[in-house]
Amino acid sequence: MIALSSLKYIGASVFAIVCATNIALAQSDELTTDEITDAFNKQKTRGLVLVPSTATDETANVVTETTVATAPTGYQPVAAEDQVNIQVRFDFASAALREDEKPKLSSLCQAMKNVDVNVFQIIGHTDSAGSAEYNQNLSLLRAKEVKRFLISDCGIAEERLEVLGLGEAEPLNKADPRADENRRVEFQALG
Numbered sequence: 001m002i003a004l005s006s007l008k009y010i011g012a013s014v015f016a017i018v019c020a021t022n023i024a025l026a027q028s029d030e031l032t033t034d035e036i037t038d039a040f041n042k043q044k045t046r047g048l049v050l051v052p053s054t055a056t057d058e059t060a061n062v063v064t065e066t067t068v069a070t071a072p073t074g075y076q077p078v079a080a081e082d083q084v085n086i087q088v089r090f091d092f093a094s095a096a097l098r099e100d101e102k103p104k105l106s107s108l109c110q111a112m113k114n115v116d117v118n119v120f121q122i123i124g125h126t127d128s129a130g131s132a133e134y135n136q137n138l139s140l141l142r143a144k145e146v147k148r149f150l151i152s153d154c155g156i157a158e159e160r161l162e163v164l165g166l167g168e169a170e171p172l173n174k175a176d177p178r179a180d181e182n183r184r185v186e187f188q189a190l191g
Contacts, residue, residue, distance in 0.1 A: 030104060031084065036111035039084045040120075043189040075123060075164055076188070084108070084187040085172065087180075088146065095141035097149050105146070108187065109154035117189040121162045122147050125184050128168040128177035140165025146185050162190070 031039070086108060088101045112120060124139030124146075143163040150156040173179040 031086075031107060033107045033110045033114070036084055036108055037115050040111060040115045040117055040187075040189040043078060043084075075121075075166060075170070077170060078186075078188060083172075085181075085184045086187070087183075088142075088185050089183075090142055093138070095138065095145050097145045102149065102153070105149065105154070109150065109156070112150070112154070112156050112160075115189070117160075117191065119160055119162060119190040120156075121164055121188040121190055122150075123186040123188065124163070124165045124167075125170060125172070125182060125186060126168050127179060127182040128171070132167055135167035136165055136169075137167075138165075139167045143185060 086104055088104060089098065090096070090101075091098065122143045124141075124143035126135040126139045128135070130138075140163065143165050147158075147161045147163050150161060151158050168177060168182070171177045171179070171182040172184065173181050176182075
């Protein structure tokens with residue numbers, strides 16, 4: 001006969017395994033090149049601002065031209081469903097891109113080459129474990145490492161890539177700031 005406390009322990013263990021399996025399955029859903037391209041196309045109009053030029057029609061005294069300017073390059077949150085997040089894993093306290101994580105970036109590389117976007121922002125995020133200052137620095141170093149990879153291994157022009165580290169400031173899972181999905185690299189099309 002199994003004691004009630006043993007059943008509670010077994011039940012909790014089975015629940016934990018099921019939850020861990022569901023999280024692993026959710027994270028293994030990698031975006032295809034087409035899905036990434038669609039997301040970038042939705043994002044790219046966010047980074048454009050119409051600005052009237054100073055040229056005027058002398059007789060009618062009206063603005064005759066409009067120019068397009070790029071929005072400021074600070075972080076502008078994007079709806080979760082429109083984000084391009086790649087769950088690139090790094091070793092503990094490391095910003096070195098692991099060899100087994102590089103294939104995850106292949107669809108991203110192809111999408112970046114195919115989409116009509118001038119500038120992409122690479123945004124590093126962390127979970128809330130550790131100090132805010134440490135996480136800020138680590139997220140920036142990881143974003144820089146991904147940028148280096150995209151330039152050297154993918155052939156994306158350096159001037160098309162900007163990096164930003166947000167540390168733990170913008171968790172994807174706000175209910176659980178320490179959740180694995182908060183450790184990510186997000187990509188935004190700026191225009």
